[in-house]
Amino acid sequence: MDRTLNNKAWFLVLPVFALVAISAIIPLMTVVNYSVQDTFGNNQFFWVGAEWFVDILHSERFLNALGRNLAFSFTILAIEIPLGIFIALSMPKKGLWVPVCLILMALPLLIPWNVVGTIWQVFGRADIGLLGHSLHALGIDYNYATNAVDAWITIIVMDVWHWTSLVVLLSYAGLVSIPEAYYQAARIDGASKWKVFRYIQLPKMNRVLLIAVLLRFMDSFMIYTEPFVLTGGGPGNSTTFLSIDLVKMAIGQFDLGPAAAMSLVYFLIILLVSWVFFTVMTSLDADAPEKGVQD
Amino acid sequence: MAKITLDKLAHSYLPRPKSDADFALKEIDHVWDDGGAYALLGPSGCGKTTLLNIISGLLVPSKGNILFGEQDVTHLQPEQRNIAQVFQFPVIYDTMTVAENLAFPLVNRRVPKDEISRRVSEMIEILDLGDKAHKKAKGLTADDKQKISLGRGLVRHDVNAILFDEPLTVIDPHMKWQLRTKLKELHRQFEHTMIYVTHDQTEALTFADKVVVMYEGEVVQIGTPEELFDEPAHTFVGYFIGSPGMNVIPADVNGRVAQIGNTKINLQKAYPSLSGNVELGIRPEFIKLTGDDAGLPVQVTSVEDIGRFKIARANINGVTLDTVLPEGGSVPAHPKAIIDPEKINIYKDSHLVKGEA
Numbered sequence: 001m002d003r004t005l006n007n008k009a010w011f012l013v014l015p016v017f018a019l020v021a022i023s024a025i026i027p028l029m030t031v032v033n034y035s036v037q038d039t040f041g042n043n044q045f046f047w048v049g050a051e052w053f054v055d056i057l058h059s060e061r062f063l064n065a066l067g068r069n070l071a072f073s074f075t076i077l078a079i080e081i082p083l084g085i086f087i088a089l090s091m092p093k094k095g096l097w098v099p100v101c102l103i104l105m106a107l108p109l110l111i112p113w114n115v116v117g118t119i120w121q122v123f124g125r126a127d128i129g130l131l132g133h134s135l136h137a138l139g140i141d142y143n144y145a146t147n148a149v150d151a152w153i154t155i156i157v158m159d160v161w162h163w164t165s166l167v168v169l170l171s172y173a174g175l176v177s178i179p180e181a182y183y184q185a186a187r188i189d190g191a192s193k194w195k196v197f198r199y200i201q202l203p204k205m206n207r208v209l210l211i212a213v214l215l216r217f218m219d220s221f222m223i224y225t226e227p228f229v230l231t232g233g234g235p236g237n238s239t240t241f242l243s244i245d246l247v248k249m250a251i252g253q254f255d256l257g258p259a260a261a262m263s264l265v266y267f268l269i270i271l272l273v274s275w276v277f278f279t280v281m282t283s284l285d286a287d288a289p290e291k292g293v294q295d
Numbered sequence: 296m297a298k299i300t301l302d303k304l305a306h307s308y309l310p311r312p313k314s315d316a317d318f319a320l321k322e323i324d325h326v327w328d329d330g331g332a333y334a335l336l337g338p339s340g341c342g343k344t345t346l347l348n349i350i351s352g353l354l355v356p357s358k359g360n361i362l363f364g365e366q367d368v369t370h371l372q373p374e375q376r377n378i379a380q381v382f383q384f385p386v387i388y389d390t391m392t393v394a395e396n397l398a399f400p401l402v403n404r405r406v407p408k409d410e411i412s413r414r415v416s417e418m419i420e421i422l423d424l425g426d427k428a429h430k431k432a433k434g435l436t437a438d439d440k441q442k443i444s445l446g447r448g449l450v451r452h453d454v455n456a457i458l459f460d461e462p463l464t465v466i467d468p469h470m471k472w473q474l475r476t477k478l479k480e481l482h483r484q485f486e487h488t489m490i491y492v493t494h495d496q497t498e499a500l501t502f503a504d505k506v507v508v509m510y511e512g513e514v515v516q517i518g519t520p521e522e523l524f525d526e527p528a529h530t531f532v533g534y535f536i537g538s539p540g541m542n543v544i545p546a547d548v549n550g551r552v553a554q555i556g557n558t559k560i561n562l563q564k565a566y567p568s569l570s571g572n573v574e575l576g577i578r579p580e581f582i583k584l585t586g587d588d589a590g591l592p593v594q595v596t597s598v599e600d601i602g603r604f605k606i607a608r609a610n611i612n613g614v615t616l617d618t619v620l621p622e623g624g625s626v627p628a629h630p631k632a633i634i635d636p637e638k639i640n641i642y643k644d645s646h647l648v649k650g651e652a
Contacts (some may be wrong), residue, residue, distance in 0.1 A: 033401060181382040184353060187373045187382050190403035199399075203389045 032261035052261035062262060064237065065245045066269075072241065073220040076159045081209065082214060083160070084167025088175055089201070091168070102172075104164045113162075120158045124230075143232060148238035151231050155239060158226055163216060170212045174205035207284065214277040218270055230265025242266050297455045298329040299350065299362035299488060304359035308344055308430050314358065320345045321513045322358070327505075329364075330486040332479075334503035336493060338535070342512040343492045344460065350490060351458050352376045360368060379448020380458040384465060385440030389433040393424055396432050397446050404451070418446045421481070438470040442477070449485060456488040474475045474562045475502060496536055508532045524578070525638070539606055539617045541640075542582070546575040548641055556612035558591055563636045564650025574642045579606065579617040581638035586627030593632045 035052055037045040039056050056062050112121075124144050126132040135142040144151040178200065186196045224243035227233060233240035233248070240248070246266065250259035306320040315321065316345075320342040327333055335343040348354040349361060352373035360369045368376050372633045388396050397418050403409045419428045422442045424599030427435060432443055441462055448457050459478075479502065482489055493499050499506050500520040508516045508523065508531070515529035520536075526531035547554040548569050551562045555575065584595070585605060593609040598620070605620040609632060618632065641648045 054361040151482065179384060179386075180388050181384060184351075184373065185382065185444070185447075188351070189400040190374050191399070192403070195403065199388045199390060214496065 002149050011272070031260045031263055034256045035264055036257075037058045038257050044144060048257065050122060052257045053265065056258060056261045056265055061245065062242075062265075065240055065242045068238075068240070069221055069223075069242050072156070072159075072223065073217055075156055076220050077213060079160050080167050081213060083204070084164050084212065085171050085209075087164070087168045088171035089197070091172055093176060102169070105172075108162050108165050109169075111162070113225035116158060116160045116162050116231050117226040119232050120154060120161075120226075123247055124154055145237050148235055150238050151227075151235060154230060155223075155227055158230070159220060162226075163219070166215065168210040171205055174208035178204045207281070210215070210281055210284070214274065217273060221270060221273075244265070297488065298331045299327040299456060299634040300360075301327070302360040303323045304346075304349060304356050304361060306342075306354065306356045306358070315334075318357075319512055320349070320356075322357075323514045325517065327488065327490075327515070332489045332491070332502060332504045334491045334499035334506045335509060335612060336496060336506050336535070337509035337548060338494055341509040343494075343509050345512075346509070347458055347460055347490065347492050351378055351380050351454070360402060368518055377451070377453065377455050379445075379454045379456075379459060379605075380460065380557055381441065381444045381448065381449065383461045385430040385437055385444055387435075387440050387443050387531075389431070391432055392429050393432050393435070393439075393443060393559050394419065394428045396443050397450055400447050400451055414450050414452075418450045421449070421484075422446050423479075428621075437465045438467070438474055441474065442465065445481075447480075449481065449487075452485075454487060456490060459489065459491040461493055462491075463495075464541045471498075478502060496538075499537070502651060508535065511533075517634035522616055525639060526647065527576065528647045530574060530576060530642050533578075533640075537578060537580075539579050539619075540555075541576045541578050542616045543574050543576050543642070544614050546573055546641075548573050548575070552595060553639070555640070558612060560591075560634060560639070562639060562650065564640070564652055566648060568640070569643050569648065572644050574645075575613060576640040577616075577634055577638060579619045581635040582616060582618040583616055583633045583635075584609065584620065584624075584627060584630045585633060585641070586629060590633040592629030593630050595626045595630055598626060 036047065036049060037051075038043045038048045087105075092098055092104075108116075123129045124132045124142070126136050126143060132142060141147075142150050144154045182204075183196065186200055191199070222243055223241055224247070227239040227241060228244055231239050233244040242262070242265075246259055246262055249262065250256050266280050301323050303322055303324050304320065305322040307318045309317050312318055323346070336348060337343050345354065349356050352368070352371055352375070355370060360367055362368065363376065373380075388399060391399065394415050397415045398411050401414065412428055416428075419425055422445070424439065424442060424446075427439065432440065435443070445457070445462075448454055463474060466474060475498065478489075491499070491502050493502075500523075503520075504616075505517055505519060506523055507514055509530075510529065510531040516527065516532050518526075518528075521651055523532055523536045527536065527541060530541070530543045533543060546560075548562070548566050548570070551565050553560045553562055553575050560575070583590075584593070591611055593611050593616070595607050595609050596615070597608045598610070599606045605624065606617045607620050607626055609616045609618050609630065611632065616632065620626070641650065
């Protein structure tokens, strides 16, 4: 078929291109620009090549923060995914309680990050916070401002409280889309509850669960507001995650070059993980039968 | 394997049904033979799926009992009834291979390992799935998936009955025929009691020894395909079975004479004088159009060629009759209709009235 070629059509793409350029490409290129230069002030820059990247990748400070990020992301995934599935399985599938449960589940998701941080900051205080005060009354020495373990526990509990709902809602959507016939067939085949979960529910949920893991990983890997509000990265450096460190370096110390290099490495890690997930998801799609009605 | 007794079964989805109309399944009282192939046939919403769910144990009937053999299973769960079911959409376990799918019901019932592998390989052979045995079931075509669902029932040698809930809905037309043939073959081989729900008369008539025709929650006739064709017990059966359906014409019947408008037709049997809604039923196959003097004068309004034969729509005193023209036949210049009196059925309030010879 002959196609009409009209290069004027490119003009129609121009506004979008301009928008993307201003919002994403130009800032990113600025960062790239900073990452390969150094300055002693006075707006005078000179070329340093890959030096900042080598520095960053060998700096203990960066590697520690990266380690904390990974530990945090894996911990909350290990809690939120099973917990979310469990809650979704326990939720009613029909009746009046469905909307009630769904609304209750959606509530934490509506609260802004810094508010969540503030809520827990107050909640955990030993003098006026309900949680902190109660724990003290029980004789437990809990103080997120001085004890690194307490700070970690608080941030993890906070994230679980804030975001498990997302996993619940996604899993629930996966669960209710399973046709009733699967459960009937499983009963007739004599399958136990566990086998129904293992061979029907879990396989049917795998797509939504992948999305849940991806979203929760990306989001938790970029965590900033909650630890910043709660402890500002302390006590010591114990809750200084990459994002907090980045801000300290770029705005606190004004080390633009290393900070730019660090943010690019940070960005590439997230890009890599997203790419892995995308590949896995598309390969799952490729498994689907090529003809006939699927399921 | 067992005979199935439906003992005064009825079901309503309402907690306190008041009138007859509240019942999705009106009272049914029947014994189905061990090893029989039954088809439940009827339009959507006629109660056939309700009946099937009562048999499989997904529904407990509001009234009556259901027995497998001598055992009352009315209140037993599906897993306790020892039945198998094939659903409208193929149900397979995605993450398992074909062989694992077939082994699943046996593994759950703790059958010994060597027994499982023997039965599974036997079943794979029967279902012609040999080349796919160790493939993931997820990637198969719909008809192969349906075979697996069926196989999961057949591997359990002792199932009381195998139920089919419109199993060919998602199968490509050319595969439907093959799968149906396979089903018949398996039925002959294993002699399980099979119950097959469908709204497709071809499927029902080719599959079943006995067809149970349902209409508005009521079983209107149980019979062989021939009986359904020759003596429909209800005008609905007449319409529903056959293509085109039976002609049903309002008539006055008295003794051996039926009167349609001004036209009198002699009957083979004697009927008491009937009042109420009396109708005469005659299949289009048994009305012949001739150019001779004998017969009723008709006007042919349209002729439809449907391949093997033609349907001529004829008009007698304002009443429309479908008639079948044989292959190559044409409408005579002055058509007369000859109705085969032996094939006439008389209905009162939609139900068949038996005449006396």
